[in-house]
Amino acid sequence: MVSIVGSGLVKIDRYYEFSESDLVIEAYKNLILKVKEMPSSIDALILASTYSDTLSKNLMLAFKLSNKLGIKTSISFRVENGDNGGSAILAAYSLIKSGIANSVLLVGVDKFSDYPSKYVNDVISYNLGNEYEYQVGLTPHAHAALLMKRYMKKFSKDYEYFTKWPLKMHENAVENPYAYLRFKVDKKVIMDSQIISEPLRLFDIAARADGASVVLITSDELSRKFTDTTVKIENIVSSNLPLDLANLEVNSVRDVAKKLSIRMNSNHIYEIHDSYSVLAALELESLGLAKDGNGFDNLDSLNVNLGGGLKARGYPGSATAVYQLAELYLHLIGEHPRGKIDAERGFLLSTDDLGNSSHLVAMMR
Incomplete structure (x- = not known):
């Protein structure tokens, strides 16, 4: 099975003074406090973030985050499936289950407070059918x-x-x-x-508000290195x-x-x-x-x-x-x-x- 060995969260709020990276760094700090040790090398970083490009003009965010967190990883990518962040969980789970990776840092971040509601609601409507719903x-x-x-x-x-x-x-x-x-x-x-x-x-x-959360997921064999209390x-x-x-x-x-x-x-x-x-x-x-x-x-x-x-x-x-x-x-x-x-x-x-x-x-x- 695949094991969850630690998590870190920030309070969901309106963070006008923080960027997505700032929020993820704070969540990551909370994770570090919970595990026995945090290695400098993790096999993959998977990011759930739907609106980082449209609301923050931020592409390649998974790569940028791995560097800002000081994590050496050979795999990093963002998963976008509307607000269904479960797709990123599936990607992280699949990497471990298949044996491609033994450790995955799953990151979730999105930020809404930098724009007025009228603009945010317009962006959220991109999730609808473009031809016959959003355009009308x-x-x-x-x-x-x-x-x-x-x-x-x-x-x-x-x-x-x-x-x-x-x-x-x-x-x-x-x-x-x-x-x-x-x-x-x-x-x-x-x-x-x-x-x-x-x-x-x-x-x-x-x-809708700003938030960041991180979850460390590993193979069963590796899990005890990080914690004595795992969840499968x-x-x-x-x-x-x-x-x-x-x-x-x-x-x-x-x-x-x-x-x-x-x-x-x-x-x-x-x-x-x-x-x-x-x-x-x-x-x-x-x-x-x-x-x-x-x-x-x-x-x-x-x-x-x-x-x-x-x-x-x-x-x-x-x-x-x-x-x-x-x-x-x-x-x-x-x-x-x-x-x-x-x-x-x-x-x-x-x-x-x-x-x-x-x-x-x-x-x-």
């Missing part, structure tokens, strides 16, 4: 609003039903020092918040199937749930990609953790997005998946600042904003 002014927010309307009609839900998700995510984020929005909210605040694209409101949307990556399954708005199906998430041979239940820890409240409901249902139309009915019985999810931990682009991986690792070894959760397994669902491309990662301590 559609945004991911508009797609999510249509999805929410369809959900409300099909399952006879009113808007109040969706307040359950931001309520839970903000409650979880309070105890997470890496979270961007560390405060509780009440139902009235959510229901009175700004309408973004009716019925979608401000609290239904994940909060058991498997990663992937799918590329378009969202079916008419039938309210996140096909790629249903597909990865079917492909994974490991059974999921309420005793495990989950990190899902809650870019929108309605996506969170559909993902829980697609994974088989809730019945269709009842995604939020049993949130208190699920260990899901314990750090606040994208909604309250924050949404640093494709670096999100590396945060999810790092926090699941800390939970499984019992070292997360939030406190110990008694679970043997964790599952990470990484998707793009609208669930067209998915990776499901199974982890075991």
